Amino acid sequence: MKASKLLMATALTAATVSGANSAAAEGALTLCWAAWDPANALVELSKGFEAETNTDMSFEFVPWPNFADRMLNELNSNGTLCDLLIGDSQWIGGAAENGNYVKLNDFFDQEGISMDDFIPATVTGYAEWPKGTPNYWALPAYADVVGWTYRRDWFERADLQAEFKETYGYDLGVPADLEQLVDIAQFFQGRDIDGTTVYGAAIYTERGSEGITMGVTNALYNYGFQYGNPENPYGELEGFVNNAGAVAGLELYKELYDTGTPPGSSNWYMGENIDAYKSGQVAMQMNFAFIWPGVNADPNVGGDNTGYFANPTGPAGQFAQLGGQGISVVANTDNMEAAMAYIKWFAQAEVQAQWTAMGGASAMRAVVEAEGFADKEPYNQAFLDSMAIVKDFWAEPSYASLLLPMQSRMHNYVIAGQGTAQEALDGLVADWVEVFEDEGLR
Amino acid sequence: MSGNPIDRVAEATPPAIANKVRGLSDRAIAWLFVGPSIVLLLAVNIFPLIWTINLSFTNFKANRLRDVEYIGTRNYERILTDADTWNSMQATAHFLFWTIFFQVLIGFTLAYLINKKFKGNDMWTTIIVLPMMLSPAVVGNFWTFLYQPQIGLFNYVVEFFTGIESSSFSMIGDVNLAPWSIVIVDTWMWTPFVMLICLAGLRSIPDSIYEAAECDRASKWRQFWTLTIPMALPFLMLAVLFRGIENFKMFDLVVQLTGGGPGSLTTLTSIDLKREAFEKWRTGYASAYAVILFVTVFGLASIYVKALNKVKER
Structure with a gap:
């Protein structure tokens, strides 16, 4: 009798906890990226967004060796795991043509986000498809080379x-x-x-x-x-x-x-x-x-x-x-409004400056061209020199x-x-x- | 009340149910029991197989929204005339042959030794089977460290026994050594499995047969070749079948260890197939590839099972 009561109590507790978890997960905005140091910095940075907008965020970070497999499978199967995805630059053609990413041109125009504010090579590499045309599917998120x-x-x-x-x-x-x-x-x-x-x-x-x-x-x-x-x-x-x-x-x-x-x-x-x-x-x-x-x-x-x-x-x-990635809104998201709000928040100059300070790598010109940036860290000049000479692999579907x-x-x-x-x-x-x-x- | 349990159950069955059930024939009842299994088998095995065969004649790509065209046997022609496919077949054949050879040889020897009654017999059995309890991904990962020229234990052991400087060779980077590096790791991991099967075979041989042979003054050597080997042969063949099927689809251990390199020297067919199906997303092409592999394995396994049955009948 005691055992059966204990089992019932355990089952009830488990049901309550799992219900609470799923309720929390349902409302949360999920951002997917690779599991590496910058991702941890982004978690810290995003606390500002959570506080400002009263939005819960969850993060899905996949180790690099499995990142492409996991995320491309997610996109190809029209999964709903990610609301926002910081995907590799080479994925942009496929994601754009297969309807996996939301085209952001209208949103950028509406919110006054200009691609002229970002390093040109990163705009071409991380955001444009077809290359060299003003069709944007991502906001440059992490500049790398x-x-x-x-x-x-x-x-x-x-x-x-x-x-x-x-x-x-x-x-x-x-x-x-x-x-x-x-x-x-x-x-x-x-x-x-x-x-x-x-x-x-x-x-x-x-x-x-x-x-x-x-x-x-x-x-x-x-x-x-x-x-x-x-x-x-x-x-x-x-x-x-x-x-x-x-x-x-x-x-x-x-x-x-x-x-x-x-x-x-x-x-x-x-x-x-x-x-x-x-x-x-x-x-x-x-x-x-x-x-x-x-x-x-x-x-x-x-x-x-x-x-x-x-x-x-x-x-x-x-x-x-070229390395690095742009941040995109996944077309299949149930959290479109919150995802767009995150892009808008992330595109702010002060957030971008904070992003770099916390261990990220902003592609915003206001950040990397700011006075003193080149000398601020011993590697900043090499970073700027490198970003000026980038070339990328095919980004075709x-x-x-x-x-x-x-x-x-x-x-x-x-x-x-x-x-x-x-x-x-x-x-x-x-x-x-x-x-x-x-x-x-x- | 009758003492027969069947009669008691019949009497206890409510009349409404009894009336319904009474109409079912033995055959219908048999179908009732077998039916769910058949439906499940059709859904998870037969339907995907037929669907795969169907896709193999198309240019379908699972990640692309475009019309699917039937292209006849073009996928099959491309696969069978592709040098890369034959290279991966060759790599797979090398891997299969040598892993099975070493695993049977070492596995049977270990089983033969363990079968002798000595102190600590059980402890040694436990120690020997430890490698097969590990995850292949873990094994692949830590063997990459063992194979490291500067710090790897394997290279130091080779240096100790042969005098060849440990940093002068790279097991997973050298074109001549890499195919052997995966054979060594798989042998290390799965020989215990073969040993266990062989041990079961050896322990199934009654002592009385050996006693009779002793009475006939048969030498130990003769007993081994005329009693032990023939009576353990079905078990050995079973071990070969299991390892053959397993290693034909080997993936995780090799990916973790060499990534298919250097070049494509350790790109086994399963790795090649995975890249075609889930990296290039050439679903139609990969389906044809899978059908070819299925026919190959199924054909070889069928021939082998017939041979196994003949050996068992002797």
Whole structure:
């Protein structure tokens, strides 16, 4: 009898608690993003919105390796998990054409939100579809770009400087171009520093998601790779994707991997690179700028021990792979009004300034062009330099179909050493042509 | 009141229900019981299979709002003439053959040793089966650390025994070693499973048979080849079947360990299929791919099961 009463009481309590939870969840505005440090900063920032508007917010953060799978499945299945989504820049074409995101032009006009207030590259990268047209599907939320950190304390050692100068004939410092970056990586490769064997650079080599593509493009762009003829991007890829410059850029990236990276770094992306750098394994690190505040604060490698620089130039110019995201309203939301209110609140200059101060990365010009911003943090100048040279991967609805062969071709050549750079890029052209034919774009 | 339980139940059944039930034949009652299972089977197995076969002849993409066109056997032609598909088939065949080979060899040896009565027998059995209790994702993750050239225990063990410097080779980054790296991990994880099946087989052999062999002065070697192996063979074959089916659809462990790399050297068919279906969203193409894999596995498994039945009948 006692047992049955206890069971009933437990069941009633469970029913009450679950009812209360679902009631709270029903009214809450849910924001979805990747699980990383900036997301935690956004939770803190959003408390201001909750207090101002008396709106409850809940957050759904997914670790990066599963972020695309989880969120794209959510969008494709017309799920109702997210009211707001900070999605990757490459998703915008698909999300716009499939009706997953709300077009924000009318809302921006109505609320006086101007895209001129944001860094142009972020507007193109995070908000526009089709690219280069004033059709906005997101508000730039988090500005990010691939850049480099280096061990300034090692670079400034007199003995290493002397040896480097003698070997290469120029001063050891921030590399003036990508060839110098390879020299420096080779110089540090296998070197003994304070009794520890260190290596040249941690670069992106990851196979499973987008890692090696986000890395290799930083060499390809600067050597002349283009996604296609700008006048006819889908119709004319031959000679743009696989031109002689692109081949040289790809060969340089492979040389960097073969001669200047730690052994076993064949499947590294953001997390592995951070670990290698913070543990003192490498002299340089390729990574998105979002990690820079964390590096700066690190007790071992932070502060004056680290310097930052934009992706070095190459024979065809200086470019860097764009990262970052825009915030979009999910078309299937039941909380449209609150979601729009959040966008309006987030677009305010003072909120954007607070966002950057709390660990975010505003793309608002009023914030990044403010007097003193460049000198406020040791990495801010490198961030500004990098944001000025960004280039992004395809953002077409078929972006995943374009990304996967790139991952495969680049990894096959750079890491597995199969075939030549020319064959890898020729193969990529064939793969992309097939995708565009499937899409009816050729 | 009759003492027969069936009669007692019949007498206790209210007349209204009894009248209704009385009309049902044995066949109808059989259908009544089997029916829900058949409906469930049709809904969750047969219908999706037919639907998949139907989709395999289309250009359907689950994430795109466009008209679906029937394109005949084009998906099948593209898959079967695609070099990448054959590469992943080759990688899968390499993985399947060597994992099964090592797991059967080591698993049977362990079972044979554990079957001997010695002190601590149960404790060793428990220790040996621990790896198969772990999640494949966890196993894949921690083996990436074990394989690390600078800090990995595996590389240090190799250095200790061979003198090859630990940082001079990368198990998951080297084109020659990566296919073996996944074989080693899967063998480490699933050999205990094969061992348990073999152990069940060995323990099912009556001692009296060995005693009779002893009386006939058969040597231990002869007993092993003429008694132990033939009598444990059905169990061994069952283990091969289970591991073969499991490893044909291997995904999580390899994704976690190598991500399919370096290049595409460890991209098994299940990884390739997942990318086609849920990353590229080429649903029609992926359906054709799934049908090809299904026919392959089903065909091989059917032949194998027939062979297994023949062995059991001997």
